[in-house]
Amino acid sequence: MAMKRIWISILLTALLLILQTFPSAAQQRSWRPTVMSMRGMVASGHPLASEAGLRILKEGGNAIDAAIAAWLVQGQVEPGMTGLGADMYILIYLAKTKEVKFINGSGPAPMAATLDFYKSKGGMPLEGALSVEVPGAVDGALLALKRYGSKSLAQVMAPAIEIAEQGFPVSDTLAGELRSDREKLGKFPSTTKIWFRNGEPLKAGDVVVNRDLARTLRTIITGGSDAFYRGSIAKTTIDYLKSNGGIHTASDWANFRAHEDEPIAINYKGIDVYECPPNSQGHVMLQALNILEGFNLREMGHNSAPYLHVITEALKLSFADRNAYNGDPKFVPPIPMKELLSKKYAAARRALINPDRAIEGEPPPGDPRRMTSLNKQTYSAPQSAPVVVNAWDESRELGLTTYLAVVDKDRNMVSITSSILSVFGSGMVVDGAGYFLNNRMAYFSLDPKDPNVVAPGKRTRQTINPALAVKDGKPYIVFGTPGADTQPQTQLQFFLNVVEFRMGVQQALEVPAVISNSFRGSYYPQRVIGRLITPAMLPKDVQEGLAARGHKLDVRNSRGVGSVKAIMIHPLTNVLMGGVSPTGDSYVMGW
Structure with missing residues (x-):
């Protein structure tokens, strides 16, 4: 009898947990199905990015490996949202130690970016070389792989290099973004060389091949962060910015380091x-x-x-x-x-x-x-x-960035938001390197009393904020979104x-x-x-x-x-x- 009561108690507890976690039968069915699996999962802004992450998981990589592989592909199939010229924040849940780690891959303003300089320009620009900060995503991604990944950089970059060299089809979404930003993109020949054809933005179904980007990725494999921030890629980028009126110097890039911080x-x-x-x-x-x-x-x-x-x-x-x-x-x-x-x-x-x-x-x-609120509101x-x-x-209001989530077989969780800020960032593709540069400087204020006022070497306040949650000591849910504020x-x-x-x-x-x-x-x-x-x-x-x-x-x-x-883990x-x-x-x- 006592054993029967124990089993009834266990069943009732399990039933209550299920009811608390999942919708009742009376709730409306979703348009898309909830995707369910056992071994691993990737949710991202594009099918090819999710497939790249899944490929790495199937090859034995962990969630960190898969997430960076997916991000590298996002930079091509979602070029208006992210890429090597972006910033990146990473939250990682480590199943073995039950720790949550945070990596800050956001870069600073160049040292010539003074308040007086931008006031003299009439404000913070939305496009062009003066809108660009030092991109932090590459060093953030490589730091995550070095500390928590399990695959080599060459293995993680393989799907992205394959797509850059062999090409991918432009989606309806990307075609619409290219069409909407035609005026901005059309100002830069290095951009139109890749993203226009016969003077027109690429259309849905057109195939993009980016051999310049493939060479850049291969250079990062051999030279790591040094190649991007202190080597040939940095020189190519800084020379390009200067030729377009930019104020970046070699030391602006050479001094940057992504870092780990407490979440x-x-x-x-x-x-x-x-x-x-x-x-x-x-x-x-x-x-x-x-x-x-x-x-x-x-x-x-x-x-x-x-x-x-x-x-x-x-x-x-x-x-x-x-x-x-x-x-x-x-x-x-x-x-x-x-x-x-x-x-x-x-x-x-x-x-x-x-x-x-x-x-x-x-x-x-x-x-x-003082634990108080000023009662001055109306x-x-x-x-x-x-x-x-x-x-x-959607692109204007919710684009502006992209997001991806990965959970692996061990239930490590990774949450990454990365961004070149506005759609296609500055509008500039680095000539010879194949990647878009951000326009993150547009987030700075020119009000000296604002904590986010522009200053040399300062990082702007970022809107990107990936999230994850743990319940009862177990990984529960990993989630995030693009969309600025x-x-x-x-x-x-x-x-x-x-x-x-x-x-x-x-x-x-x-x-x-x-x-x-x-x-x-x-x-x-x-x-x-x-x-x-x-x-x-x-x-x-x-x-x-x-x-x-x-x-x-x-x-x-x-x-x-x-x-x-989002990816959720069933508690039972x-x-x-x-x-x-x-x-x-x-x-x-x-x-």
């Missing part, structure tokens, strides 16, 4: 959620989770007006703190990160959320050292819900869809999500737009409920939760479950 984390209802420390905005999502932990979100109901209201307000309060305190830690006063992520401070910020009124514009920042008057639905351009917003809503509303991974990525811009944005000149981007597919009564609370709605024909990709069976938002060329593969 930041909070515990949300028993789940340890990890993010990237400054100069990343990773704390924004964590602060918002702390604030929201004090509300009964399930009782409000998923995507109800009260729910979306508190989501939006928590994020606005967190972004206000980002703008007040976050910058390159080497240049700004000590950032009170411990205090910003404390539950006590979250309670002080939570107290400013009026359930019936939205805070007008960007809220004042709090004082985390609240919006009720608004009318708009009847016009505006167009939604939208990243912590859509990552947050995806996470809550899974944790609070028990959705399966793919369904959690397909439901609507809201995006606020009621805070100073990251792009120069850091304007406050003051709108809430609201999917037209949200019920009319929800839109009206948000407007009645004072939110100024910008209704768009958007779909899904940003461009989030250890099965991998992956999904991607229905955007661009995003794809997940497992084996």
Whole structure:
């Protein structure tokens, strides 16, 4: 009898765990299936990148090897988002030691990038040589492989070199991006040489061969980071920048090193959620989770007006703190990160959320050292819900970066966000080297009081912030997204869809999500737009409920939760479950 009671208890516990983790039968089925596998999984922004990572896993590589292989392919098939000229943040969960590691592969401004210089130019440019910072991704990727990979650099780079030499077909998504950025790209002959044909941007189905990039990759295999930052590739790049009016010098590149740092984390209802420390905005999502932990979100109901209201307000309060305190830690006063992520401070910020009124514009920042909020905010008057639905351009709003997630057979997890910032970055392909350069300088401020004001050798505040979570001491979920200031917003809503509303991974990525811009944005000149981007597919009564609370709605024909990709690990069976938002060329593969 006692044994029977034990077995009943075990079965009930297992059933409860399943119900807490997965959607009920009554929930709507997702458009795409949740991909499930046992041995390994890759979720990325393009099928060929996911296939490259999967190939490395099948050849015996670990998650770190596969992630870097996938990223190297992303730089070709998603050239508007990432590549050798990008920045990169990497979060790694090591299954053997149960440690989380963080690698910062973000580069600095050149030493000639003074405040007075850019003021004399009329601001921070969005394209061209003066928009380029030293790219940090290559050294970040090589550091990750050196410390945590298992394959040789030649093995990891093989899929990317194969694609560069043999070619790949332009997708509909990439063709649309090339067409939209025709004017910017057309200014640089080294760019049109690869990405135009007969004076026109490449079209869907055209094949791209990039032998210059293949040679660059082979040079990195033999020369490592030194070749890229201190050798022939650096010389080629710096000469190209100078010939186009740039201010980079050999020492700007030679002095750069990616580095490992401590990740930041909070515990949300028993789940340890990890993010990237400054100069990343990773704390924004964590602060918002702390604030929201004090509300009964399930009782409000998923995507109800009260729910979306508190989501939006928590994020606005967190972004206000980002703008007040976050910058390159080497240049700004000590950032009170411990205090910003404390539950006590979250309670002080939570107290400013009026359930019936939205805070007008960007809220004042709090004082985390004193655990207080400045009660100087104003609240919006009720608004009318708009009847016009505006167009939604995924590349403009959510492109701007790319993301990938990998989990291997040992359940190591890797989360990588990398970016050349705007679509196609500076617009410049390095002549003879074959890769796009970023326009990351466009994130700097020219306000001397701003912690993110431009300075020689300073790293700009980054919006890229890959995430992962651990539950009950086990790897739980790895997730992230492109999208500049939208990243912590859509990552947050995806996470809550899974944790609070028990959705399966793919369904959690397909439901609507809201995006606020009621805070100073990251792009120069850091304007406050003051709108809430609201999917037209949200019920009319929800839109009206948000407007009645004072939110100024910008209704768009958007779909899904940003461009989030995610892999979740079943807590009972250890099965991998992956999904991607229905955007661009995003794809997940497992084996």
